[in-house]
Amino acid sequence: MQTIGHVRQWVRDAVHASRRLRGEGPPPVTSTFETRRHAPSAAAALVGRDATVVAIIRRTPDAVTLRLSTGPISFRAGQFVTLAVPVLGRVHRRNYSVSCAEGAVTEVEITVKRVPGGVVSTYLCAHAKVGDRFAVEGPHGSFVRPVGHVGPLVLVGAGSGVTPLYSILLSLGASDQEIALLYGNRSAEATIFRDELAALVLTQPGFRVLHAREDLAADVAPHAGGPTRAFAGRMDAQVLARMLDAVPFVSAPTALFFLCGPAPVRTAAREVLAARGIPGGRILEERYNAQDDRTDGESRSGIDTPAQPVTFKAMGGRTVSLTLLPGETLLAGATRGGLAAPFSCAMGGCGECRMRLCSGEVVMEEPNCLLPDERARGEILGCVARPREACVVEVRT
Amino acid sequence: MIKERLLSVLTPKVRNQVESYVDAAHVLTTMKDPRVLAALGPSGARGLLLQRGKQGVVTHARASYEAAFDWQYRSDHATSTEMHDLYVRAKQGQWDGDSLPWHIDVDPESPEVPVLPESFIAPERLDALGIHLSEREKRQVLHSLAAWMLSQFLHGEQGALFAAAQVTASIPVFDGKLYGSTQVVDEGRHVEVFHRYLTEKMCKLYQVNDNLFTIIDALMTDSRWDMKFLGMQIMVEGLALGAFGTLYRESKEPLLRQLLKQVILDEARHVHYGVIALKDHIARELSPRERSERESWAFEVAVLMKNRFLAFEVYEEHFVGRMSRADWTSFVSESPGMRRFRTVMFERLMPNLRTIGLLSPEIIPHYEQAGLLPFAHGKSACELSGQDMVKELDSAA
Incomplete structure (x- = not known):
């Protein structure tokens, strides 16, 4: 077999050489791929x-x-x-x-x-x-379970914040993975995936659902110690604390926490988890929902800022100064200036493009997902921030 | 003169092929050390003369090496924690290729956000040869050159993936095997991200360069583990660091810069691995004759890397019949970008050769003659982290 392989190779060598000597060398490019639509700026x-x-x-x-x-x-x-x-x-x-x-x-x-x-x-x-x-x-988005993670999952969501958590649940398949969903809603009728979750409880042995319902007058205990129970009240810090008490693996050192939903629920969850000494590294948070609170939905181009000089200070001491075009965002400007500024949604929803404003003033489309403590630290979202005057901005690259 | 007259009767395409044969013969006949010729010669014949990498089929290379099993799992912690520390750093430094900002749309011919800036080749220098490129042609050539460089990175990473797997099996130190396992994963990830960038963003994939093929083939087929280490971890990884560093510094395209930054951090570890594994081995285990053979081998490969990565595939795509191969050679090798590439590459490589003991007084005159000695006094991989390298590149940009 090996000899046949060698002979075939020698024949290929000879054919290849004779083609070359006739001026028919191999094409320099082996493959080309369908041309894509191109857009130069980050936002576009x-x-x-x-x-x-x-x-x-x-x-x-x-x-x-x-x-x-x-x-x-x-x-x-x-x-x-x-x-x-x-x-x-x-x-x-x-x-x-x-x-x-x-x-x-x-x-x-x-x-x-x-x-x-x-x-x-x-x-x-x-x-x-x-x-x-x-x-x-x-x-x-990076609101995903880290590859290789082994350990319990605690999913905290309210309203439509359940959607990524539901995807996580479905992706586990029928397994005995320990997993708890803490899920807040106004009423049973307003509960998205209510029936589907009840069915999942039956097929996934390690899965339990804890509802927080505003329309309940009193807590509903699980039937015969079953995996579904409901707590009365809005899902605030107090209710969340009680819900977490009912999750046996909440203190496991390998437990991961996923938070998604309206900002008050996420804030309350962070506070309760911090009080229990859960390190921030084990808490993943999806923040983009804030954008849906924006009702006009058209503010992207609605902010007219004049051309302004901006200095971007990147990691490693690199500085780029350029004049932003009228209405241009800091993210688009930084990208135009050759900085690899990170970003994801480019619409004020994910927080990936956070920058720090060192001097000057910017106007940002509101609301956006910037947290109060981030604002207090002078952080801004490059994708929705435009300079009102000359600015100096620190960019993570 | 006679040679020129003979070549002038050939069509440009045939002439190009004949000249490439002449080039190949020149490379092989100028190797000074017969032991090096014996080691590199067969690979040179397969790569440079037969172009086994360009025949349009899967290339089979016969690998022969010894796997070293250690059933005692001996660690050299007691004497040195360097290798173990490197393993720990490598585990912690893992990243996911999917986490790069792939949503950035890349226009490979954009003048605003150039993947490779015009100053890299300074195309106005072609005027002296009577070739004037239109703006569109300039952009196309720059696109080709960038795609060519990235294609060679990809092919090099494929070689590195297989070589890393080989050295993991053959290195006699158990800490080295553990570290090697992380490098296999690193190289797989590099293949993934370069391939994705080329197919999704550059829309083009070039053939493997004959010289690169020669080096990879030599490494795969050499049975001595330390030669594989020297070739892959010191020489090829050094070449990669030079090339990645140059492109990182030159490119304005944010996704590519982010990709290269991540890859550089990995590559810095790989070179460090080679230096740690080889410095004691060369000093203690090898006879003077064996050490001198490795020294000559490293020199010949360094010269091959200095003189031979000249994008002939881009010449064949755009310039056959418009300028001679010799004119292209001097145009590319003297371009500002290639000069910077050689500087970065040898600034990294030469100190490492010094540290592992392959810069003895016997070989120094050869390096001096090749103009490489001034680079020997920088920091070696043991003294330079990936973060340092990125910082240095950022400050030079």
Whole structure:
């Protein structure tokens, strides 16, 4: 066999050499790939793929799941995609967590809850129909279980904040992984995935659900010590503390905590976990939901700032000074200046592009996901910040 | 003169192929040490003359080496913790290729955010040869050159992946095996990210350069573990650090810069590994004759790396018939970017050769003649971390 291999190789060598001597050398380029659409600036770089709505599943009176046919796409449970949704002649961009099991797929599901006054969520919940097409970009985000993590999971979410957590649950499959979902809602009717979670409890031996419900007058104990119970009240620090008390593995040194939902719930959860001595490194937080509170949905281009000189100070002592164009964001400017400023959603929703303002004044699109203590430290979000005057900014690169 | 007259009757394409044969013969006949010629010659024949890497089929290289099993799992902690520390650092330094900001859209021909700036090749120097490139042609050539460099990085990383697996099996020190396992993962990740960048962003993949193939083939087929180490960990990784560092410094494209920064941090560990493993081995285990053979081998490979990575594949794509191969050689080797590349590469490489004991008084005149000696006085991998390297590159940018 080996001799045959050698002979074949020698024949290939001879054919190759004779071609070369006839001027037919091998092509220098072995492969070219389909040309992509190109956009030079960071903000404009988020070019989407086309996705078509192939199914709509109503979850609650206020929430729907849209199944989107995207073509091949690979994502991790907990990640989100960005949808460009045309409503009344304007295109609005919103981030939605994928709410189906992770993997390499051709369809993804997102679950949208209507925000009172929210242009996009109202449109998607009330008017989206099978066959609608949207540009989808992503997946993005690092709200994912670290590769190789072994240990219990405690998922804390409220309202539509459950969507990435549900994806995490589905992605575990039928396993005896110890996992608790602490889930806050106004009422049973407003609970997204209520029936699906009840079914998961039956198939996943290590899984338990703890509801916090505002419409309950008193706690509901589990049936015969079962894995589902409900606590009365809004999911604030007090209720969360009681819920955590009911999770036996909450103090396990390998437990990981995932927080997603409205800012007050996440803040309360952080406080309660800090009080229990859980180190911040074991807490993952998804913050992008803040953008859905933004009801006008069009502030991206609505802020006119004049051209301003900006100095970017990067790590390693590198400094780049340039004049930002009228209306240009700090992130776009830093990228234009050649700095590898990190960013993800480019719409004030993920916090990845945090910079520190050393001097000068900026105007930021509000609301955004910047936390109060980050604001207090002088941090800003480069993707939605534009300079009002000459600024000096520190950039993480 | 006669040679020139003979070549002038050939068509440009045939002439290019004949000249490449002449080049190859020149490389092989100028090797001074017969032992080095015996070690590199067969690989040179396969790479330079037969172009086994460019025949459009899977290349099979026969690897022969001894795997060293240690059933006692002896550690050399007692005498040195350097290797163990490196293993710990490598474990902690792991990262996920998916975590890079892949959503950044890259225009490989963008003048605003150039992957490779015009100053890298200074194309106006072509005017002296009567070649005037339009703006579009300049951008295309820069795109090609960047894709060519990155393609060679990718091919080099494939070689490094296999070589790392080989040295992990053959190194006699158990701490070295543990560390080697992390390098295998590192190299796999590098293949992943370079391949993804080339296919998704540059949209182009070039053939493996014949000289690079020769070095990789020599490493794969040499049965001596320390030769594999010397070749891969010191020479090829040194070349990689030079190339990555130069591109990191020159490129304005934020995704590529982020990618290279991560890769450089890994590569710095790899070179350090080679230095730790070889310095005692060369000093204590090798006879003077064996040491001198390694010294000559390293010199020949250094010369090959200095003189031979000249993007002939880009010449074949754009310039055959427009300028001679010799003109291209001097155009590329004297370009500002290639000069900086050689400086960064040898600034890294020469101190390492000194530290492992392969810069004896016998070889120094050869390096002096090749113009490489001034680089020998910098810091070796033992004195320089990946962070230091990135910092140095940032401050030089």
